[in-house]
Amino acid sequence: MDDRTAGRYDGKVAVVTGAGSGIGRAITEQLLREGASVVANDLDVSALAADESPGRLVTVAGDVSADDMPQRLLDAVVTLGGGRVDVLFNNAGIGSARPALDIRPDEWRRVMDVNVDAAFRLATTVGRVMVDQGAGAILNTASVAGTHGLPSRVAYVVSKHAIVGMTRALAVEWGPSGVRVNAICPGLTESGMSERLKRDSPDYWAAREAVVPLRRAGLSAEQASTALFLCSDEAAYISGMIAEVDGGTHALYAGYTVQRPTS
Template sequence: MAIVTGAGAGLGLGMTVRLLDEGAHVVAGDLDTSRLDRLRHPNLISLPGDVTDPTTADALVSAALDIGTGRIDALFNNAGIALFAPAEELENAQWDRVIAVNLSACWYVASAVGRVMIAQRGGAILNTASGAGLAAVTDGLAYVASKHGVVGLTRSLAVDWGRYGIRVNALAPGFTSTGMTESFREQAPDLYAARASRVPLGGRAGTIDEQVAMALFLNSDEASYTTGLIAVVDGGTHALSAGYSPRPPVAL
């Protein structure tokens, strides 16, 4: 039994589909569940709700316990939003919303699921961080702060809950092809190309499937001795010093 938040699109939807393909029962939450509802899968329950409200976390847990075996094996804590603006123009309401969705809600869901996992003495939690959780991004103050918070939350929970057999890791995606990045490509093709050129591994954006593969591994039994890991999946971008540029891809 798995819970996925932010499951209505992008990475969260990709996680949900792969879990269902693997035979898992999934409770998937999002503000907009229309894409999830169209899956019409017998092992899927979709719950609309705002994860910044702690009662939403409780509802996800209740649904998982009601339809499953009384256990929650995995949480994919993926809900998040991005907002970019110069720091001097960032409004308090914008800051509050980004921190609420990306960090506070991450804790609300982890806390609710954690109570179950502590009682059952085991489970795996994966929080979606970002490359922006390890380094700054221009005009991304609130987003960067929130994702640095997710990294700290992940490491702290890994340390605190390891004694219960609970593993807590984070996925830190880099430049990845989603609906948002595709809009970026259409609206600013030159900037998109420049961004892609910064990726050492092929000068391209990653795919949802490449991110999901790591996510499923980290919450699987194959990663049974892995906890507190911030798994950066970014084609080598974080490994490259900002003062240098990668060589262009070689034609194969």
């Protein structure tokens, strides 16, 4: 740990969803390293080792979209810090790769339940505490699919555009109460979600990396470090930001992913 970030989260209480893998796990590990106490939710929390940070990690296993999950997470916050909650990382999400003409109503509903409804319900449950405190920071994990169209991913694209909209709406609504709300939009990122794609379709993965201006996929740790910055006091004047953490992908007009002849 470098000295600049040491203790940046000392004494803070954070809630992280989707904490068992990928970006959420990296966020949780960085928070613990920087001194925070963390309530970590996932369907599977077995990858999180409580013994590395005694007394500062409480895991809550279960579906983030379950009706009782926001209250279960707040109850866990009380066991950690007496009820104060400084940061929420609304990160759990699922993919959906189905063309618009084929998607079934139950798949559409599931993507909206996990990616949108659960994130909104948790934001409002935790946001109520933050508004009462007069302080807090929320970070939503959107995607490049939150600002762009992708083929055969309509449910995912709609859900992540909703997260971008929710981020802006809550930032303007809760700003007067001292609560900041931001989002990251990861581009292609090495995580649990993308692991199978990289393993099963290496040529496709390489082609995707080749059109990233930085010529590689991002790391979950790189998404996490941006997320932690946006929720730290260093970013005290940043709210409503949609931060595209994508190696420059959003800056490239898609028509120019095909190289123009030079002569």
